[in-house]
Amino acid sequence: MIVDCAILGGGPAGLNAALVLGRAKRSVMVFDDNRPRNAVTQETHGFLTRDGIKPHEFRALAHQEISRYPSVNMQPVRVIGLRRADNAFEITTEKGDRFFAQTVLLATGLKEILPTIAGLPDYYGKSLFSCPYCDGWELRDQPLVIISERPQTFHLVKAVWNWSHDLLVCTNGHQVLTKEQHDLLRQKGIEVVEDRITALLGKQGQLERVVFATQGERERRGGFVASQLLQASPFTEELGCQLNAMGGIITDPLGRTNIPGVYAAGDTLLAVPHQLIIAAAGGSSAAAGVNADLTEREFL
Template sequence: MLLDCVVIGGGPSGLNASLVLARAKKNIILFDDDKPRNAITHESHGFITRDGIKPSEFKRKAKEDLMKYPNISVHNQRVIDIRKENQYFIIHTDDGNDYRSAKVILSTGMKDVMPDIKGMHDFYGTSLFNCPFCDGWELKDRALVVISENERAFHMTKMIFNWSKDLVVCTNGNKIFSKEQKELLTKNSIIVIEEKIVTLKGENGHLEKIQFNNGEEIVREGGFVTTGLEQASPLAQNLGCIMNNMGGIETDDFGRTNIEGVYASGDNRMSAPSQLIIAASEGCKVAMGVISDLVNEDFKW
């Protein structure tokens, strides 16, 4: 059987793309290995009608919506290889099966690369986060820390300043601020600590103290971390997709990559902040691009 499209990745982008494709009468499969980037997240925010929803509940409701349409199926397998044969794609999954499809949407997302700091994983997702738009409200007006080892520190600190004026920036031993940036932070009563962090302390996921290499400690109630990002799947690179200077998949406005028939949507494009509602909207837009291309190919000119 030749599918119109396969969608790889069951995050908000892949789910919404699948919905739009299904409603356009396209025969599709959504492949979801159910290993989301936000697996540790307790609640998702900023999506109207779904503010505060658990990510697992969001996915459950989304799949309920998809199951209304008989022309879509969801397979809980990981796609391990895609190759192009003539004008079609062969999608190979980890259970040994092959599928043929005219189009492919990669909604494979990104994965976070955390600073190598003892205790980080004990607090990340409960009292340490990487997105103030997602979790700033829950930490508002508290004594917060910004932990960053790269040039994104200054921008992140300015953003967090909106939610709390009680800020300390820790660079974990790195010299990342210019003289002018340090002066601006000091002007806004933001403390900069460049000493290397030994460990984070607290209980039940709630940050309480940060201990430094010189033996000093500071008290903090939570905060934000700038993480590194890398592609969660090698499929785009293996297909020969061009990557942008941010490490995302380069596409046009409707998700078309340089490989004809291959599209990308969501965080893996690195074209917008990692927000649930933005990823979902991108999935909708990319699906429209796929539908437009399929219609043009089928229409008699």
């Protein structure tokens, strides 16, 4: 059997696409190994009607709603292979099962590489976060740290400054700020420490202190971390999808990539800000793209 669409990834992008395609009477398989990027967080913010919901509750509600549409089939398994085979795409799972689909929607999200700092994972998602639009409100007006070894450090500082002016910028031994940026930060009263961080200290995920190799320690109540973002799965390369300078998949407004029959949505596009509601909206648009293209073929 060849389904109309195989959706790889069951986060908000993939699940919203499944909902729209199910409602369009399309046969769909959603493959998901349930390792979303936001699994470390306690609450999800900024999704109208769901502000503050736990990530796993959001998914459970989505599955409940999608279960009303019988043509959508959930496959809780990791996909390890994806290739074009004649007029269809062949999907191979880690269990060794093979499935075929007319179209494929890549909604596999991103993986992030955090700076290598002792203790950081204990605080990430609890008092250290990645995006001020997601978690800035909870940290507003607190003494915050920004940990970034990356070229976008200055941009992140400016973004976070909206939520708190009491900022400490830590580059963990890296030099990622220009002299002009240093001067501007000094004028704003923002301290920059370029020394290596040797420890993050606190209790139960609540950051309290940042300890440096040679420059003592500072008290902080949370903050933001810039991580390296990579595609969570390698299919973009395998299929030959065109990528932007950040490594995000390039699509048209209906999620079409440069490869006919291959669509993409959500964080895989690496468009900012990365948010559930934006990923879900992208999934919805891409589903319309898939359905429109299939209808076009069938109508002829």
